[in-house]
Structures are given as structure tokens and as C-alpha cells.
Amino acid sequence: MFNIGLRLGIKLRKAYLLNFILEIVYLPIEFIVFYYIYKAMYRSSAEIGGYVFYQIIIYIFASFILRRIYPISVRAVIERDIHDGTLIIYLTKPFRYVEFLIGRYFATFILLFPISIIIIVLFNLIIVQNITPPQILALYTLASFLGFIVTFELYAITGLASYWMGRHHWLGNLITLSTLIFGGGYIPVSFFPEAIQRILIYSPLQAVYNFPASVISRGYIDTFYFTSTIFWAILLGAIVILMDYYGRKKFESVGG
Amino acid sequence: MEFQSKRYKNIIMDFLFLISSTKNRIFYYMEDYKVFTGTLINMLLTFIGYFILWKIILANTDMFVGVYNTWDMGSILMLIGFSELAFAIDALFTFGLAYIPRIINEEGLESYSIYPISTMTAILGKNSEPIDGFAGIIWSTIFIAIAHYIYNVPISIFGLIIGVITLIIGIVIISGLYIILASLSFKYGMLEAPMDFITTIYVSFARVPHDIFPLSIRYFLTFILPVALLSTYPTILTMSLLTINVILKLFLIWIFILLVIIITAYLSWTTGKKSYQPVGG
Numbered sequence: 001m002f003n004i005g006l007r008l009g010i011k012l013r014k015a016y017l018l019n020f021i022l023e024i025v026y027l028p029i030e031f032i033v034f035y036y037i038y039k040a041m042y043r044s045s046a047e048i049g050g051y052v053f054y055q056i057i058i059y060i061f062a063s064f065i066l067r068r069i070y071p072i073s074v075r076a077v078i079e080r081d082i083h084d085g086t087l088i089i090y091l092t093k094p095f096r097y098v099e100f101l102i103g104r105y106f107a108t109f110i111l112l113f114p115i116s117i118i119i120i121v122l123f124n125l126i127i128v129q130n131i132t133p134p135q136i137l138a139l140y141t142l143a144s145f146l147g148f149i150v151t152f153e154l155y156a157i158t159g160l161a162s163y164w165m166g167r168h169h170w171l172g173n174l175i176t177l178s179t180l181i182f183g184g185g186y187i188p189v190s191f192f193p194e195a196i197q198r199i200l201i202y203s204p205l206q207a208v209y210n211f212p213a214s215v216i217s218r219g220y221i222d223t224f225y226f227t228s229t230i231f232w233a234i235l236l237g238a239i240v241i242l243m244d245y246y247g248r249k250k251f252e253s254v255g256g
Numbered sequence: 257m258e259f260q261s262k263r264y265k266n267i268i269m270d271f272l273f274l275i276s277s278t279k280n281r282i283f284y285y286m287e288d289y290k291v292f293t294g295t296l297i298n299m300l301l302t303f304i305g306y307f308i309l310w311k312i313i314l315a316n317t318d319m320f321v322g323v324y325n326t327w328d329m330g331s332i333l334m335l336i337g338f339s340e341l342a343f344a345i346d347a348l349f350t351f352g353l354a355y356i357p358r359i360i361n362e363e364g365l366e367s368y369s370i371y372p373i374s375t376m377t378a379i380l381g382k383n384s385e386p387i388d389g390f391a392g393i394i395w396s397t398i399f400i401a402i403a404h405y406i407y408n409v410p411i412s413i414f415g416l417i418i419g420v421i422t423l424i425i426g427i428v429i430i431s432g433l434y435i436i437l438a439s440l441s442f443k444y445g446m447l448e449a450p451m452d453f454i455t456t457i458y459v460s461f462a463r464v465p466h467d468i469f470p471l472s473i474r475y476f477l478t479f480i481l482p483v484a485l486l487s488t489y490p491t492i493l494t495m496s497l498l499t500i501n502v503i504l505k506l507f508l509i510w511i512f513i514l515l516v517i518i519i520t521a522y523l524s525w526t527t528g529k530k531s532y533q534p535v536g537g
């Protein structure tokens with residue numbers, strides 16, 4: 001099941017290579033915007049929220065690359081499959097739909113993540129003149145993998161919700177905005193007031209961008225983050241399996 | 257004389273088509289109230305998101321200084337309000353431009369040429385996003401009002417009027433650039449990448465004060481791809497932060513660019529359309 005999705009995902013990525021190249025080309029545009037926003041912020045102080053300027057730049061760079069790698073479009077794919085009736089193609093096959101999807105999106109992770117590692121290591125070496133320790137790279141890989149799983153689950157839950165709620169773009173948008181703003185996509189969680197930080201570190205949102213990006217940017221390792229992320233990955237995974245199981249019973253091939 | 261009256265008749269017909277197609281699309285969306293409420297919720301969430309983001313950014317710095325202004329929450333809200341107004345006007349009138357390469361190469365331009373109006377008006381009318389447009393106008397007005405009444409950002413009526421004119425000039429220039437690039441699809445097949453590039457710059461830079469960037473990027477965003485005309489300039493003009501001499505100089509340059517872009521867009525579109533073959537470009 002997972003393997004079939006993975007093989008298909010790799011083939012699709014190769015077929016749409018131009019799209020991938022363009023995604024990478026557009027990355028610096030958004031990066032430039034945030035680079036100068038942070039530059040303006042750091043004019044008045046050398047350190048904000050535990051980050052010095054070069055660390056925040058690596059943080060933003062890492063979180064922007066992760067946005068390209070994460071399976072954000074899975075919500076739209078599930079919603080389309082349920083409502084256009086294409087889900088029937090998968091239900092008649094001897095594999096589980098959600099496992100197939102995670103395999104398909106994992107191909108993007110496998111193909112693009114090593115490139116992100118190379119870019120960050122080179123950035124550290126050339127701009128900051130600093131060698132990234134291999135243990136930090138290993139932890140970043142693990143944190144990004146867990147972030148990938150949690151992101152998949154969050155978006156899969158909103159996609160599977162369309163079994164009950166019909167088409168609902170706003171729920172996906174809510175997850176995207178929440179992860180970008182409260183999950184550390186645009187700003188690290190440590191920039192928030194302490195009261196909000198205390199809530200955010202217990203939420204699954206911090207696992208998405210804040211956790212991996214803080215590991216690679218300032219070598220910030222907290223076992224609490226690891227245990228919390230693993231807890232959320234398991235809990236959200238169970239919710240996805242249950243929603244898939246009960247939602248499928250509501251599916252009608254003529255259009256859900 | 258007869259030629260002139262026919263021309264006016266054509267313009268009136270084009271205008272009526274735009275109104276009726278917008279009305280039809282509104283009714284189409286209103287039939288499914290979930291889509292309608294979903295659009296409103298989506299837009300509200302986006303605004304709340306940007307509000308929180310800027311609140312945190314500004315809370316972590318003593319001064320957020322640009323060349324023209326020291327940006328605080330009020331002026332940032334006004335800037336976001338103007339950028340949303342630009343997006344709303346785009347959704348109402350020019351949203352269809354992004355579809356032109358696809359229309360030329362896949363859908364077929366002939367399905368838009370059957371109306372007794374210009375092909376471009378048909379494309380713009382049939383692909384507008386009126387719900388997004390009207391919702392955007394409402395939210396942007398609320399944002400500008402909050403900036404003025406709650407955060408005490410000064411508004412000069414003269415500045416507001418020329419600010420809105422600047423915004424419209426910016427939209428027309430960017431639309432012209434879209435048409436020029438879209439016309440390349442007549443010759444080179446489906447060419448969406450350059451238009452996507454403009455869209456990415458447009459979306460990424462419009463909600464940020466352009467005066468925090470270095471001179472080269474500021475020039476680029478003011479005179480080459482004038483995204484700054486959609487948000488930063490309307491804001492600083494409304495707040496009366498520029499002298500009349502600077503405003504006059506800027507307007508002279510912008511009107512010159514506007515004329516060049518309009519003529520180039522018109523020529524590239526009409527030339528491209530002549531070479532169009534219904535079988536696929």
C-alpha cells in the first residue's frame with residue numbers, strides 16, 4: 001500500500017520536474033520579503049526570542065523549504081476524491097486509501113528534503129562560516145519527518161471531514177494559517193508572549209515548523225518537543241484511521 | 257460620426273456584459289450558501305492571521321522603520337486594507353487575465369469570441385470572482401476604518417483620493433504586464449510561468465511596506481513591477497507623508513509607464529489574436 005503510493009509519487013515528481021524547479025525558483029522571492037522584515041526588526045535589538053539575526057534567517061529558510069515539502073495539498077485531494085467520486089478507484093483496490101496517500105506524498109519528502117539539507121549546510125558554511133554538526137542534521141531530519149507526519153494528519157483530518165461537512169475550503173485555510181502563524185511558519189513560537197507560548201508548546205502546531213526549524217537554526221533540542229510531537233502523531237493518526245473507517249461507510253460512488 | 261457612435265455603443269455593450277456576468281456569478285455563488293459563507297470565513301481568517309502576525313512582529317521590536325514611515329499597527333492595518341482593496345478590484349475586473357494562456361491553448365479562445373463584445377471583456381467578465389471582490393472591499397474598508405478610528409492614523413481626503421488613483425494606476429500597469437506576457441502564449445504555447453512569477457511577487461510584496469527594502473528593490477517595486485502602488489504609496493499618500501513636488505514627479509513617471517504599458521499590451525494582444533488558430537494556438 002505505502003510502497004505503491006511511494007512509487008507513484010516518485011514517478012509523478014519526475015514527470016512534473018519543471019513544476020518542482022519553479023517551486024524552488026519562487027522560494028527566494030518569499031524569502032527576500034521575510035529577510036527584510038526581520039532585518040527591520042533586528043535594527044533595535046541583537047536578540048529576539050532567543051534568536052540572533054543569522055539564526056532567524058536559517059529558521060525562516062528551513063521553514064520555507066519545509067512548506068514546499070509538506071503534504072499541504074492532501075486536504076484538497078481527499079475532498080476531491082470524496083466529492084467527485086474518484087475515491088471508488090481506490091476502494092476497489094486491495095489497499096488502504098490513506099496509506100496510499102501518505103506513500104505518495106512521502107516521495108516528495110524523500111526527493112526534496114536532501115536538497116534542503118544541502119542548501120542549509122552551504123548557507124551555514126558560506127554565509128555564517130559555521131559547520132553544521134552531523135547530530136543536529138540527524139535531529140533536524142527526524143524532527144522534519146515527524147513534522148511531515150503531523151502535517152499529513154492535520155490536513156487529512158480536514159480532508160476526511162468533508163464526508164460529513166461537504167466542501168469546506170475554510171477549514172484547510174484555518175489549518176494553513178494556524179500552522180504558519182502559531183506553528184512557527186513565519187515567526188518562531190518563542191516570539192509570542194509567554195502565556196500564549198505555554199499553550200502553543202502543548203499543541204500539535206509547534207511540531208509542524210517550529211520544532212524542526214528551531215533544531216536546525218539554533219541547535220535547540222528539547223526532549224519535551226520530541227515526546228509531545230510523537231504523542232500528537234499517534235493521536236492524530238488514530239483519528240485519521242477512525243475518520244477514514246467511519247467516513248467510508250457514508251461514501252456513495254455517485255458523489256458522497 | 258457614425259464610427260464614433262458605433263464605438264460608444266460597443267463600449268456600453270462591453271460594460272453591460274461585465275455587469276450582467278458579475279450579477280450572474282453572484283447568484284451562482286449565492287445558491288450554494290456554504291460556498292458564500294466559506295469565502296467570507298476564509299477572508300476573515302486571512303485578515304485575522306495577518307493581524308496577529310504583524311502584532312507579534314511589532315511587539316518584538318521598538319521601531320519598525322522604513323524610508324517614509326515608522327510603521328506601527330495602525331499604519332500597517334491601513335496598508336493591509338489598501339492591499340486587500342487592490343486584490344478585491346483584481347477579483348472583480350482583472351482576475352480572468354491569469355487564465356488567458358490556458359484559454360488560448362486548452363479551452364479555446366473561440367468560446368469567448370462568439371459574444372457581440374470584445375474578446376477581452378468576455379474573458380474578464382466570465383472569469384471574475386465577484387464574491388471575493390465584494391467581500392474584499394468590505395473587509396478592506398473595515399481595516400482602513402479601524403486604522404483611522406481606533407489607531408488614530410491620520411487620513412487626508414486629498415491624500416485618500418490620490419491614493420486610490422495611485423492604486424488604480426498600479427492595477428492597470430500590472431494588468432497590462434499580464435496581457436503582454438499572456439499574449440506570448442499565442443506564439444509559444446501555454447506559457448504560465450512568467451505570469452506565475454508576477455503573481456508570486458504581487459502576493460508576496462503587496463502586504464509589506466516596500467520602504468523597508470533596499471533601494472534596488474524599492475525601484476523595482478515602484479517603476480518596473482509596481483506592487484508598491486497597490487499598498488505602500490496609497491497608505492503614505494493618505495497619511496500625507498509625501499510633499500506635493502515628490503507626488504507630482506512620481507505621477508509623471510507613473511503616467512508615462514502607464515501609457516507605454518497600455519500601448520504595448522494593446523499591440524501585443526491584437527497581434528497575437530490575429531495569429532490565433534482555433535485548433536490550439
